[in-house]
Each structure stands twice: as C-alpha cells, then as structure tokens.
Amino acid sequence: MVPGIYDFDVARALRPRASLLRSGVTASGIGLAVWEQRRGEVHYRAADHHTFSLYLRGGSQVREVSSTAVRPNSAGSPGAICTLPAGDCFAWNNEGYLRWLHVYFRDRHMSFASGSTSTTPARVLFGCDPALRELCQRFLLVLDWADPDQNSVLDHALMTLLARSLAIENVTSDFRAPNGGLTGAQRRAVEDTAETSLADRITVRDLAEVSGLSPRQFSRAFTVSYGTSPYEWVLRQRVERARDLLADGEKARDVAVLCGFSSQTHMIRRFRAVFGYTPNAVR
Template sequence: MPVEARHPTYPGGTLECSSDGMTASLTSRRGEKERVVELTSERTILYVSLEEIGGRTQIGSSRRPSKVAHGGAHASLVPAGVSAWEWSEPIALHRRLMIEFDHSSTPSLVRSNLEKSGTIWMTQDPAILQCSARLAQAIEAGTHGKRFLSAIALAMIGRFAELGSALAVGGLSRERLRKAQDFLIGNLSADVKMSELAQHVGLSESSFVRAFKASTGLPPYRWQLKLRIDKAKSLMLDGVVLADVAVAVGFASQSHLTRVFRSMTGATPAEWRRMHRRDSSVVSVGSEETWVS
C-alpha cells in the first residue's frame, strides 16, 4: 500500500528561494516506493514535475491515480483550498518544482492572473515547462535572485491565465478535444468518470465539462451516450440480438437500453429496427426479434 503524508520530507533534498509572497522549492527524490501525498494548501500551488526516471507521477483532485498513463514533464496550477493529491509509482528519480503563492503579499498582476487561471491539471505546455526548467537550473546553481524568481513566476502564471481564459471563452483546444473524444470512444462500454477524463486532458473537472460542452454542444456524458446509441443502431442493422447489443454498448440490461434509446430517438430499439431494415427480413419471436436472410 502507498504511504500517505501531509508534509513529507524527501531524502534527495530540497532547495528553496522566495520573493514577493512567492516561495519556490526544488525537490529531488530517489529510489522511493509508491506513495500518495496530500498537497491541499491555504496557498495557491504551481506544481511542476520536471523529471521522472524509472516511474511516473500524477497530480489530481483524487488520491487515487487515473488509469490513463501520463509520461514526461507536466505542470499543474492548484488554487488555495482546492483538493490536490500527488501520486507516484516506485521511482528511481523524481525532480519537482513547487511555487507557493501567498495572495496577501504577491504583486497585484500575479493575483489577477491567478484568478483568471482557475484549476489546471498536468498540462504539458512548452512555455510553462521551459520556464520551470530555467528556474530549476538557477536554483540548483545558486544563481537565482528575487527579481529572477518574480519574473519567471510572472511569466508562468501569465501563461496559465492564457490557458484558463481560452477555456472560458472558446472551449477545448483541438488537441484536448481529440484526446477527450478518443478516450470516450475507446471506453465506449465503460462508465467513464469525469474526474478521470478531465485529468487525462489536464483540466479540473468543472473547467473540462464546461469547455467540452462549449466545443461540442453536449456534456461529455451525453456525447458518449449518443455515440453508444449510434453504435447500437449499427449493431441492430447487422442483426445482433438486442440483449447482446445492450451489453456491447455498455448498458446494464436490454430494458435499460430500451429506456435510453426511446428517450433519445422517440422509438424503442425494436421499432427503430423495423423502420430501418437492411436487405433482410425480421421474424418476431416473443418479445425478441430474430433476423433471417
């Protein structure tokens, strides 16, 4: 079982620097077992996984990791008070950078951009990761100064604000929409948790659901449900019996499929199939239909 800790210490060591209500810490962990760490804080946290060797890490709103693999460097912005958990596999080396923001003493421009950003999980935005790497190098070399930390942090938060504002106005980016839709299609018969899907594309659940609907006109659940019904129609036209159709597209039973199908199409599956026959004939046997050539 993973070890839980609220304020962990890492054997690899931690280097810190601070400026204008911002505290940056660079931590190295080596040769550790699987672990879960709560990061929820009274301060806003900018979390960056800089390097992962021999394992992977995740950060999200649940203490349980997503089933979706997410390799490589990633960055998250977690507003004060938002539930956040860091999870890692057994790992040979993990380097992470965290910047904590005290809203009472940070510059007004930083506070403004933090408010625009909202919660963003595990983005791999190149600009943010490049700034993170530069700050980490400066901290390790001991060449950082207060102005440098302030400038880098401001650039990173500015980029997070751009990402957050784009979500609020225009929905998901093309790449994020494709990732979300591919995931829903690949898990057509499964009950997909919105928190897991949101983490897969690097957003908070509320931001993701809002942006997905802005992009597609439907919430994620309804979009996948429509896909299930379309797949059910195709299977019915291929002559698959309704009980098997229900199982294939993720419904608990034939009656469950019938209820949802009728609510979305205005007809039961049997009625719809009779109206959309291919070059075949249908023989009714009790309440089920059998297709014959």
C-alpha cells in the first residue's frame, strides 16, 4: 500500500506549523511536498526516513537552533539544500517567509539509487549544488506528481537526485566561496535583492553592487556558483514567480507586470521557453 504524505514523520511535524501547497507519493514510496511558512519554529525528532530539502523562496531569516544556542552563521537562502538522515534531530527558527521542497525517502531508495547496500546521506545544512537545484526546478517541480504517464520521468529524476545528494557540497559556517564562486552571504544578498525586485529592472551592476564586486568579477563568480549567467537566472526567477501567481489565480496581465516582463506576450514567450507550455496550462 502506498503511504500518504502524512505517514512521513517530518510531514507530520510540519503539519500544524506550515502550509502544504502540493504533495505526492510515488508508487515506490518516495514522498514529495512543497511547504510554505511565514514565521515559526519546527523541530524534527528522529524521523524514520531521510529528508532532502531545497529552499525555493526566502530562507535568509531561517536559523538552525538547538536547546542552548542559535548558530549565527548558519542561515538559509533560496537555492540552499539540506539533507537530514533518518534518526537525526533538527530544529530551525524562521523569522520571515519561506517556501521549500521536501523529498522523503528511505534506505532502500538510497541503496537503489547508489547501487550500494550501506549508503546513508550525510547531514548537510544549507549546502550548495547548482546542478541538483536545476534538476529540481526543471523536472521535479514541473512534473505532475499525480499523473501516471509521468511516473517513469519522475522516478528517474528522483533516483538522480538521491544519487547526486551523496556528493552535495556542504557550505562551511563562515560561508567561504567554493572555487571562486560567491560566498553564502553574497548569494543571500543577491537572492534577497532579486526576491524583492522582480517587478523592476534588475541589472548585473545592481547584483554586483550588493555582493561587493565589480560587474565582471560578479558575473564570473555567479556562473561558478549557479552554473548559469545572471541574466538567465533572473529570468528563471521571473517565470517561476509568474507560475506561482498564476496558480494562485492572478490575471496574466497583472502577473506580467508583477514579474517584470515588458508585456503579457513577452511573459508567455519566456514562460513557454522555460517550461515547455503556456501560462494557460497552469490555470
């Protein structure tokens, strides 16, 4: 029997403290959920499954906490990745807005994905993996989790995610830049700026300024960290925001303005280029 999303310990812990926007459970028993929260604290205690998390929006005001202290250098940001092994405990406090993807899986799923019988994901807090983030955004979040015709693509994407999650780069507590990329603090500044300015024109110079770099230095470091150009990344943020607003029932012409497109036609063209379908399919 395929379990429901609230058969997973972490989902049950979140139920009274966050809003479930979307969920599904595959035939093999992997759970997927998109959650949203505006301020709150959550404790995960010794779940009987592993959890993968990708921050989709917000997160700069999320802090890991313990019973005795708050770790001031441990903070999230859009695109941050966390993995929590089964049996581990984790508590976080959120003082702002947060939307995130969760994937719940067990030892048998990880063994199948990795080809090993003794593989357990490491505990990662606010890690960075542009390729894994892209996999989630281009496949997992676009697929219809309830459509049987998409099961094979969904399963393949999930197995790739689990195998890749074994090699996630864990961001250090002082947020050093990985191999010439942006530091964690710079990424948060860039992502927060984009999050609050999508209705406006956003230039490379604007993003470079908040990161404390020249436009040339910034573009190079940004590409190292995100695997794409600042222009393409900002465009992706615009169309993803547009998809969310359309799903919430906003009118297309209003969404185009709110997301910084020059016209509704411009939004439709960019939307189709990224997702492969028009905004009408979201309604």
